Amino acid sequence: MQVIPVIDIRHGAVVRAIAGRRDEYAPIETPLAPSCAPLDVACGLMALHSFETLYIADLDAIEARGENSGAIVRICEAFPKLRLWVDAGIRSLDEARDRAQSPCVDPVIGSENCADVASLEPLRNDSRVILSLDYLGERFLGNPLLQDCDAFWPERVIVMTLARVGAGAGPDVARVAAFAKRAKGRRVYAAGGVRGMEDLHALKVAGAAGALVATALHDGRLTREDLLRLAQK
Known part of the structure; x- marks a missing residue:
């Protein structure tokens, strides 16, 4: 069960996500880092555990009002062996290919x-591309074809339940299990609501290959010892 820490960046700072209500996101205060600067937070997470992958949401790019590529490049340079999964609001095939130019992204x-799902269809066979199926409550965000037709799915799929992010409500295990059953050998990752080891165990039983986690790491509900035990299994 892979744990993938999450960094949400807005206006050059890491923010604490709350239930998908982006207007309420505020700069993070965490015992893992001396500031909310993205590199500081990344360093704090890597000091906690030698993670193989870090997920970054560039909220300014997602909302089409700027971007934080400089911060992402600095994290790449500081941790050249770290894989970065970057959601930067990709809207076209060209944007996806541009992002893939970086060897660590x-x-x-x-x-x-x-x-425009059809324009991205060629990317489903690209092993580096990841699809995030985004939900706000029961509402799917985006073209319904992406959730209904697994022919569009690449090798890795995230089931993102935004309303549970940072809300302490637990992950949507049933939804993750439903997608895992349809995955046909693809790897499914859960995002949103993980509170600790019990939730990770439930997601593993449901068929998830891993989970994206933020709050539980910063609040100490997933400890260094927990992460070591997971890595040794």
């Missing part, structure tokens, strides 16, 4: 930004 296509 795997581009994440978020369904909320992907209206």
